[in-house]
Amino acid sequence: MVFDSEFLQKLEQLHYIARRLKRSLQRGEHRSIKKGTSQEFQDFRDYQVGDDMRYIDWNVYLRQNQLFVKLFAAEQELPVHLLIDTSASMAMFDKLDYAMKIAAALGFIALSRQDHIGIGAFRQNLVDSLPPGRRNRDQLFRYLSALQAGGETGLNDSLKAYTLLKRRPGLAVIISDFLDEGGYREGLLSLKYSGYEVLLIQVLHAEEISPIPGGNIQLVDTEDAGTMFLNLSRRILYAYHKEVDAYFKELEEFSMDYQMEYFRATTEIPFEDIILQYLREGQYLR
Amino acid sequence: MTFASPIFLLLLPLLLIILLIHLFRQRSTILEVSSLFFWNRVMGPRKRIILQIIRNLILLLQLLAALFLIFSLARPLVENTSTGLQGRQVMIIDGSASMLATSGSESRFRNALELARAEIRKLSGSLSIILAGAEPQPLIAYTESKGDLRDALQNLDATQGPADMDAALKMARELGAEGITIISDGAFSATLPENARVLFVEGQSENVGITGFSVREGDNGLWQIYCEISNFSSITQIGTLTITLEGKPFRSFEYSLPSGARDSFSSYYEGLEGGRLVAEISSEDDFFIDNRAYELLQAGPSISILLVSPGNFFLESLLRVDSDVQLTWAEEYREGNWDMVILDRSRANTGSLPSLNIASPPEGFGILGQGAPGSIVSWDRNHPILDGTSLADLVTSQSYPIENADGIRHLISGTNGNLLSIYETPGKKFAYLAFPLESSSLVLDTNFPILMKNILTWLVPEAGRSSAYKAGERLPTEQGTLISPIGDQAWRNEPVYAEFTGFYRFLSKTGKRSFFPVSLNSRSESNLNFSIPAVEAEVAVTNAEQTRSPVWSWFLSAVILLLLAEWWLWGKE
Numbered sequence: 001m002v003f004d005s006e007f008l009q010k011l012e013q014l015h016y017i018a019r020r021l022k023r024s025l026q027r028g029e030h031r032s033i034k035k036g037t038s039q040e041f042q043d044f045r046d047y048q049v050g051d052d053m054r055y056i057d058w059n060v061y062l063r064q065n066q067l068f069v070k071l072f073a074a075e076q077e078l079p080v081h082l083l084i085d086t087s088a089s090m091a092m093f094d095k096l097d098y099a100m101k102i103a104a105a106l107g108f109i110a111l112s113r114q115d116h117i118g119i120g121a122f123r124q125n126l127v128d129s130l131p132p133g134r135r136n137r138d139q140l141f142r143y144l145s146a147l148q149a150g151g152e153t154g155l156n157d158s159l160k161a162y163t164l165l166k167r168r169p170g171l172a173v174i175i176s177d178f179l180d181e182g183g184y185r186e187g188l189l190s191l192k193y194s195g196y197e198v199l200l201i202q203v204l205h206a207e208e209i210s211p212i213p214g215g216n217i218q219l220v221d222t223e224d225a226g227t228m229f230l231n232l233s234r235r236i237l238y239a240y241h242k243e244v245d246a247y248f249k250e251l252e253e254f255s256m257d258y259q260m261e262y263f264r265a266t267t268e269i270p271f272e273d274i275i276l277q278y279l280r281e282g283q284y285l286r
Numbered sequence: 287m288t289f290a291s292p293i294f295l296l297l298l299p300l301l302l303i304i305l306l307i308h309l310f311r312q313r314s315t316i317l318e319v320s321s322l323f324f325w326n327r328v329m330g331p332r333k334r335i336i337l338q339i340i341r342n343l344i345l346l347l348q349l350l351a352a353l354f355l356i357f358s359l360a361r362p363l364v365e366n367t368s369t370g371l372q373g374r375q376v377m378i379i380d381g382s383a384s385m386l387a388t389s390g391s392e393s394r395f396r397n398a399l400e401l402a403r404a405e406i407r408k409l410s411g412s413l414s415i416i417l418a419g420a421e422p423q424p425l426i427a428y429t430e431s432k433g434d435l436r437d438a439l440q441n442l443d444a445t446q447g448p449a450d451m452d453a454a455l456k457m458a459r460e461l462g463a464e465g466i467t468i469i470s471d472g473a474f475s476a477t478l479p480e481n482a483r484v485l486f487v488e489g490q491s492e493n494v495g496i497t498g499f500s501v502r503e504g505d506n507g508l509w510q511i512y513c514e515i516s517n518f519s520s521i522t523q524i525g526t527l528t529i530t531l532e533g534k535p536f537r538s539f540e541y542s543l544p545s546g547a548r549d550s551f552s553s554y555y556e557g558l559e560g561g562r563l564v565a566e567i568s569s570e571d572d573f574f575i576d577n578r579a580y581e582l583l584q585a586g587p588s589i590s591i592l593l594v595s596p597g598n599f600f601l602e603s604l605l606r607v608d609s610d611v612q613l614t615w616a617e618e619y620r621e622g623n624w625d626m627v628i629l630d631r632s633r634a635n636t637g638s639l640p641s642l643n644i645a646s647p648p649e650g651f652g653i654l655g656q657g658a659p660g661s662i663v664s665w666d667r668n669h670p671i672l673d674g675t676s677l678a679d680l681v682t683s684q685s686y687p688i689e690n691a692d693g694i695r696h697l698i699s700g701t702n703g704n705l706l707s708i709y710e711t712p713g714k715k716f717a718y719l720a721f722p723l724e725s726s727s728l729v730l731d732t733n734f735p736i737l738m739k740n741i742l743t744w745l746v747p748e749a750g751r752s753s754a755y756k757a758g759e760r761l762p763t764e765q766g767t768l769i770s771p772i773g774d775q776a777w778r779n780e781p782v783y784a785e786f787t788g789f790y791r792f793l794s795k796t797g798k799r800s801f802f803p804v805s806l807n808s809r810s811e812s813n814l815n816f817s818i819p820a821v822e823a824e825v826a827v828t829n830a831e832q833t834r835s836p837v838w839s840w841f842l843s844a845v846i847l848l849l850l851a852e853w854w855l856w857g858k859e
Binding site for chain 2: 088089090091092093095153177179180181205208214215216217218219220221222223226228229230235236239240243244247
């Protein structure tokens with residue numbers, strides 16, 4: 001997997017916005033809602049015994065004869081967990097390749113900020129994972145390049161299995177088509193309740209959203225080889241669109257309800273644009 | 287259910303084409319998708335089952351629509367159950383000789399019995415059955431038992447003579463029938479009551495037959511043998527007429543008759559001995575009864591007639607050449623030992639003596655005034671008086687139609703009233719010609735001698751007649767044993783109707799032996815191609831086909847409904 005140098009330079013300028021990361025045991029380069037000792041002023045509060053005298057704002061004391069302590073945003077490290085769906089459905093329309101590129105780019109951003117990254121590949125269950133740690137770019141790319149698609153999707157089991165690994169929580173980026181009859185709720189909530197901040201990236205192809213009418217067809221599922229005979233009429237396509245929209249809305253509402261970030265990408269959009277444009281516009285990256 | 291055009295049923299294999307098209311449509315292209323996730327939501331298991339049912343239903347509807355379309359083309363007929371007989375019903379089955387004609391493989395009479403059985407199946411009231419022959423024969427009294435009614439039709443056959451439908455209808459009325467069903471080939475002429483309906487059996491048949499065969503003693507002492515053959519078939523008939531005496535052929539004639547034509551053959555017999563004469567034609571037609579005729583070479587009684595007339599050249603000439611007639615002319619009526627009297631333009635009280643009245647009705651009957659010149663409108667062609675005549679071209683310059691009265695029956699109707707009427711009660715019998723003979727075209731017509739002979743025979747059946755009898759006539763068989771042509775033997779106390787053609791043998795109680803030759807000799811019975819409108823037009827007529835209602839429109843409507851349903855289901859699919 002090769003990124004051009006210009007793209008890599010652009011990636012180096014980006015870093016994650018971990019808005020709701022609650023705690024981190026190590027100092028890092030990411031701002032946190034936890035008040036810390038970075039150079040970035042955030043607020044004042046009354047002086048209390050034991051506070052560091054260096055942070056008393058003497059100018060305010062002179063004007064108001066009252067002691068206030070300046071608070072600074074805490075600079076914390078943000079572990080990034082890249083969880084990639086490698087089920088057989090991801091092989092269609094090169095969705096897995098697209099997902100790997102996004103994962104590689106996001107991993108590269110993390111590495112360039114000295115963040116720890118962990119990687120997990122899942123199908124019916126978690127099939128492989130790398131614990132969070134500081135890695136080099138080659139390790140990351142090599143690992144991702146080795147991923148193969150196959151088997152059915154099991155989002156719930158896979159994500160629950162990942163939380164059971166007791167990794168240090170951070171930002172969990174789940175890249176999948178989310179086409180799982182078993183659902184996603186339990187898996188995502190287990191991540192959430194384990195302290196992860198969750199970013200969902202749904203990767204689909206345009207034909208999956210808007211199939212082309214084709215008369216009598218026999219559909220064959222790539223994952224379980226299930227078949228279905230139908231006449232791909234406009235009436236059925238209309239019903240299909242309604243189901244797709246309803247599912248997207250359901251996923252959006254779920255992520256909103258549980259304070260997760262959700263982003264949907266189609267493979268027609270160049271993945272560079274996803275990283276440099278859409279994720280920045282969505283304030284997932286800065 | 288039967289089909290009027292079953293040839294269209296050959297289209298039934300086309301249903302296979304629909305089946306093949308359906309199977310071909312099932313051959314869909316295979317499309318690999320990443321997941322059936324969304325498709326399962328659109329087409330859940332329940333929907334898929336419904337879809338499969340709809341598809342099968344569409345195929346079923348298409349097949350049914352095609353099947354019904356083929357059925358509608360084949361013009362299906364179903365038995366009309368709505369006309370089931372209700373209440374007290376009488377069924378009259380025509381047992382005339384023409385019913386013995388074959389239509390296809392079965393005789394008309396067999397077809398009539400089938401029709402009768404079909405009516406019995408639909409019966410919802412009580413039914414009595416009458417066989418109409420020379421005299422009506424009640425077969426079974428009113429009963430609701432369909433089994434008994436069917437039994438009454440067992441071993442039944444038509445007679446070999448004409449049927450008196452008037453008498454059968456009269457019997458039905460006397461039985462208090464609420465409805466009358468006549469099953470016939472149409473060879474009858476009767477005024478049908480309002481509650482009567484007619485079921486016709488198949489009517490078209492080919493026939494050539496002997497319509498006249500008689501022997502008389504000529505003035506020269508020789509026997510004159512006369513035979514008439516009529517061709518009622520649609521093609522020219524060629525054959526041989528053979529006359530045998532006591533089984534030995536002594537005359538034969540070749541005949542060639544175009545369709546609709548008739549020809550007569552005559553010969554003399556110079557022998558001394560008498561005997562049984564049989565005329566036979568070689569014909570393979572649909573009606574065998576009239577292929578043979580029977581006569582006797584024996585002297586018969588002559589008829590004594592008093593002609594009361596101011597002078598009538600044609601009538602006198604005709605009667606004088608008839609060797610069977612002993613004619614006495616008078617200007618006024620006088621009593622005597624007459625068999626009958628002819629009153630030409632004169633009136634007289636003749637008592638119970640049979641009479642032919644010409645242009646002046648008998649005492650006690652009036653006229654409706656003088657009619658202007660006119661022509662014939664209709665005539666009762668099945669009455670014995672008009673048998674063998676064709677009076678369509680008869681014109682009269684004046685007429686004196688008789689007033690209607692009880693017992694009067696009009697046989698010929700003209701534009702200016704009735705031209706020939708008859709009257710018959712136990713004490714009186716006459717025929718009335720309403721026009722002077724010399725003021726009509728009749729006297730110049732070949733029908734004139736036939737008509738007059740028929741009138742004389744009707745007025746005085748026992749006297750002056752040929753020794754031959756027509757089937758259906760009464761044989762003078764008082765107190766003796768009668769053996770029919772088919773060998774039935776029975777003691778008789780009174781005259782009986784001749785039901786079969788051939789020679790009847792009669793042994794009187796005094797030991798005298800005599801033969802009665804019985805022939806059909808009837809153009810009306812030999813002509814098998816009757817036109818149904820011969821029956822009174824205002825009477826509701828139901829023919830055999832009408833008892834099976836055509837239901838093609840039902841099937842066509844079903845096709846439209848099926849196609850609409852299929853179109854609707856197609857949209858659902």
